[in-house]
Each structure stands twice: as C-alpha cells, then as structure tokens.
Amino acid sequence: MxxxxxxxxxxxxxxxxxxxxxxxxxxxxxxxxxxxxxxxxxxxxxxxxxxxxxxxxxxxxxxxxxxxxxxxxxxxxxxxxxxxxxxxxxxxxxxxxxxxxxxxxxxxxxxxxxxxxxxxxxxxxxxxxxxxxxxxxxxxxxxxxxxxxxxxxxxxxxEHLIDAVTGLSGSGPAYIYVIIEALADAGVLNGLSRDLALELAVRTVAGSAEMVLKTGQHPGQLKDMVTSPGGTTINGLQVIEKRGLRGILMEAVSRAVERSRELGEE
CATH class of the missing domain: 3.40.50.720 (NAD(P)-binding Rossmann-like Domain)
Incomplete structure (x- = not known):
C-alpha cells in the first residue's frame, strides 16, 4: 500500500x-x-x-x-x-x-x-x-x-453531522483556551503568581477531562463529587449559573456550526 x-x-x-x-x-x-x-x-x-x-x-x-x-x-x-x-x-x-x-x-x-x-x-x-x-x-x-x-x-x-463536529471539537479548543486563561487570571487576581496560576488552571482542566474519560461517569456526577453542602464549589457554581456560562458555550458552538455550514456553501 x-x-x-x-x-x-x-x-x-x-x-x-x-x-x-x-x-x-x-x-x-x-x-x-x-x-x-x-x-x-x-x-x-x-x-x-x-x-x-x-x-x-x-x-x-x-x-x-x-x-x-x-x-x-x-x-x-x-x-x-x-x-x-x-x-x-x-x-x-x-x-x-x-x-x-x-x-x-x-x-x-x-x-x-x-x-x-x-x-x-x-x-x-x-x-x-x-x-x-x-x-x-x-x-x-x-x-x-x-x-x-x-x-x-x-x-x-x-457527513451531515460534520458541521456540528466542526463547531464542537474543531472550534472547541479555542473556547477551552479562553476558560484556562480566565481561570489563571482569577488565580492572579487572588494573589497567585502568573506561572503558578497558569499551571494550576491547565492541570485542573486536563485532569478533569481525564476523569471523565477514565471513569466513564457523567460530568454532572463528577461535579457533584466535589460540591459539598454550603461549600466553596457550590458558591462558585451559583455564579456560573447566574452568569449563564452554559448558555454562552452552547451558543458559541451553535454559531460556529452555522458558520461552518455557510463556508461549505461559498
């Protein structure tokens, strides 16, 4: 061959x-x-x-x-x-x-x-x-x-699903990079050095993804494992839900899918 x-x-x-x-x-x-x-x-x-x-x-x-x-x-x-x-x-x-x-x-x-x-x-x-x-x-x-x-x-x-893949996994890394950068910035805001904050953010994202892959558990189940009553995580999650992070990410993927379809017709 x-x-x-x-x-x-x-x-x-x-x-x-x-x-x-x-x-x-x-x-x-x-x-x-x-x-x-x-x-x-x-x-x-x-x-x-x-x-x-x-x-x-x-x-x-x-x-x-x-x-x-x-x-x-x-x-x-x-x-x-x-x-x-x-x-x-x-x-x-x-x-x-x-x-x-x-x-x-x-x-x-x-x-x-x-x-x-x-x-x-x-x-x-x-x-x-x-x-x-x-x-x-x-x-x-x-x-x-x-x-x-x-x-x-x-x-x-x-093939009719490939635009959806483009919007999710093709464009998705850019969204994750923004999330990593934002997490690192938050660490710096709260007193961590830039290098340490970035390493913590990167390893947190990488480790969390690996947990989903290795355990086979739904992300919601894994989220609940680190969310104790009245604790730090649930307070942070309240802000995420209030600000609509889920909706923002869903809308970003959907817009990327739409643009992929547009490019395919040009």
Whole structure:
C-alpha cells in the first residue's frame, strides 16, 4: 500500500508522523508533495519519506492520497492530478469541502473519505470525525481510522453531522483556551503568581477531562463529587449559573456550526 500526502504543513506532517510512529506504513511507502520541498528519495527533514514538488508525480506512485491542503486551493489541486487518479482513495482534511464537491473534480472510479481533525492532534490528543463517501470500502474506513487513531481518536459519523463536529471539537479548543486563561487570571487576581496560576488552571482542566474519560461517569456526577453542602464549589457554581456560562458555550458552538455550514456553501 502506497500513500501520497499532498501538503506538508502542520497537520499534514502531524498525520505523517502519526502514521510512522504507529507503524501504519513505512517511510518507503510514503511520498510527500509540497511546492516548498526538495525532490529527494529519502528526505531526512520528513523522517526519510520521498518528497517531490509535483503533486501529479506523487499521485502516480500511490494508491491512497491524503489531501492536507487549504480548502481554497483544493479544486485546483484536484484538477491538476485528475488524470493520475483512477481507482484511488482520497482522504480530505480540507474544512468545509463536501465529498460530493471533491468527487466532482475526480474520476468516477475514485473513493472519497472526508476527515475533520482538530488541533490537539498536534500533541497526539486530537479527535477526528471520519465521513466516508458512498463508494468507500470497509478497508478504506479502517485505514483512515488507523491514521486518525495515530494522533488521538477517530470517530465515524454521517457527513451531515460534520458541521456540528466542526463547531464542537474543531472550534472547541479555542473556547477551552479562553476558560484556562480566565481561570489563571482569577488565580492572579487572588494573589497567585502568573506561572503558578497558569499551571494550576491547565492541570485542573486536563485532569478533569481525564476523569471523565477514565471513569466513564457523567460530568454532572463528577461535579457533584466535589460540591459539598454550603461549600466553596457550590458558591462558585451559583455564579456560573447566574452568569449563564452554559448558555454562552452552547451558543458559541451553535454559531460556529452555522458558520461552518455557510463556508461549505461559498
């Protein structure tokens, strides 16, 4: 099995390293394409894979193609490689571009799977939504799941839900960063040093998330475990409910979902 990765930016290289680190493929079975890379048989800058500045040459040599390019250039990329694309699997991480729009620019024999990763994939903690096109086989889906699991967790969903995933897990890290920053600021306001406040905030968020994952308990149950009658936590929660934090976060996700749909129609 040969893989061509078109686009060796942050996400493209992150997925590449996940593939190699988890022994999904060997370096000799991967070719990377990007206009800024040198033509090399073993490029040490990219863990020894072959690299080329020609997308067409890369696609010619592969069975599976990972499209890790910006959505605004995807159409031109597909049109440039179309003659070399018969009977191949295309995996696209281009945000907002549907499988139907991708197929319009490829031969009829191609299979397409759309993937929506999020930025925590850069530290192997990502969650990626996988939406198979109608021609994708079970083997295709399993291959893509292995790639996504190499940088976190891959979940298979129907494509009509991918905008919801974009609004929640795609945009969600930004909301969590704001929460972390606010918690740290509150620590500073109450006398903690900036470095200590930030570390406490980060580890509190990370540890709480790990508790949900490891215990399998509902967040509400875990919240109740640290909320004693008349204590500090319930007093803080009263402020959160009064200020409407839940509603703000729900509205933020919903607006991001709406914007994702808008971008898909542009």
């Amino acid at each position: 040969k893989l061509c990765i078109i686009g060796l930016g942050k996400m493209g290289t992150t997925l590449l390293y996940g593939i190699l680190d988890n022994n999904i493929l060997e370096a000799k079975d991967i070719i990377g394409c990007d206009p800024v890379v040198d033509e090399r048989e073993h490029n040490k800058d990219y863990r020894g894979i072959r690299t080329t500045g020609s997308n067409y040459r890369g696609v010619e040599q592969a069975d599976n193609i990972l499209l890790a390019v910006k959505p605004q250039v995807l159409k031109n990329v597909l049109q440039g490689i179309k003659p070399a694309s018969e009977n191949k699997l295309f995996i696209s991480i281009a945000a907002g571009v549907s499988t139907d729009r991708i197929k319009e620019n490829l031969p009829e024999s191609c299979r397409v799977i759309r993937v929506m990763p999020n930025t925590p994939a850069l530290v192997n903690q990502g969650v990626s939504a996988i939406s198979p096109g109608e021609k994708a086989t079970d083997d295709d889906i399993e291959f893509v799941k292995k790639i996504c699991n190499g940088v976190g967790k891959g979940v298979v969903i129907e």
